[in-house]
Amino acid sequence: MKRILCVFVLITFFTSPGNATPPADTVDAETRNETTSGYTINTVVLDAGHGGKDPGTQWGGVREKDVALSIVLKLGKKIRENMPGVKVIYTRDDDTFVELYERARIANRNKADLLICVHVNANPDTRPYGIETYTLGLHKSQTNFEVAKRENQAILLEENYKENYENFDPNSTESYIIFSLYQSQYMERSVSLAAKLQQEFVKLGRRNRGVKQAGFILLHQATMPAVYIETGFVSNPDERRFLSSQEGQEKLAASIYNAFKSYKVNLESLN
DSSP states (O other), X not given: OHHHHHHHHHHHHXXXXXTTBOOTTOOOHHHHTXXXXXXXXXXXXXXXXXBTTBOOSEETXXXXXXXXXXXXXXXXXXXXXXXXXXXXXXSOSSSOOOOHHHHHHHHHHTTXXXXXXXXXXXXXXXXXXXXXXXXXXXXXXXXXXXXXXXXXXXXXXXXXXXXXXXXXXXXOGGGGGGGGTOOXXXXXXXXXXXXXXXXXXXXXXXXXXXXXXXXXXXHHHOSSOEEEXXXXXXXXXXXXXXXXXXXXXXXXXXHHHHHXXXXXXXXXXXX
């Protein structure tokens, strides 16, 4: 009986207004841009993880929030300079704390066609390294769960987080059960972009840790294709040097841009 009640509560959380249901002023991104000429990508939202009072993971004086912001700003600049027809929106463009639900609302409110989230990974064991890209789904390993749990813990820094997320507990395995029932209509396109991202990272010479799935609250609340990039392990000394360098950040931004460009061209060629 307790398990049935738990699942019922979780379903209520993920289907309650303001969580899984798009706001009244939100139009499905794919339906909105599906015209007689086909699907186009007009707006992309770039999300730099953490910020403000939430530094994210940090090792050796390098903070996740700083690395993520630098990469995102470089990426946004490339898109604006090379794709004037694409509107770029940042969830944050400075060291500001933005709640997870507000990040999703920014994307939904602006009727974005794509959401790209940039983060930095870490592990108590300093040996792991490489890049992995996530789409929304049920984590299939303890490692994936730990990544989602760490990133979702940002909600604990928010005021009224229990009210905003209907008592969702980022540390509880049971709080993620609903992801096994949730099938995103944007999954195919999200995975397509994630695969292109990993291909570009391999070209850059980074270790490919693959395309994975996990229960990220931000991706769940976004009403468009979305990816969550863990750009490397700041806990690994070699990757920390790469991630904290302007050269490394520039190369990562270029790789993400190339993947986005390929995704956009391929998608719009189907028109």
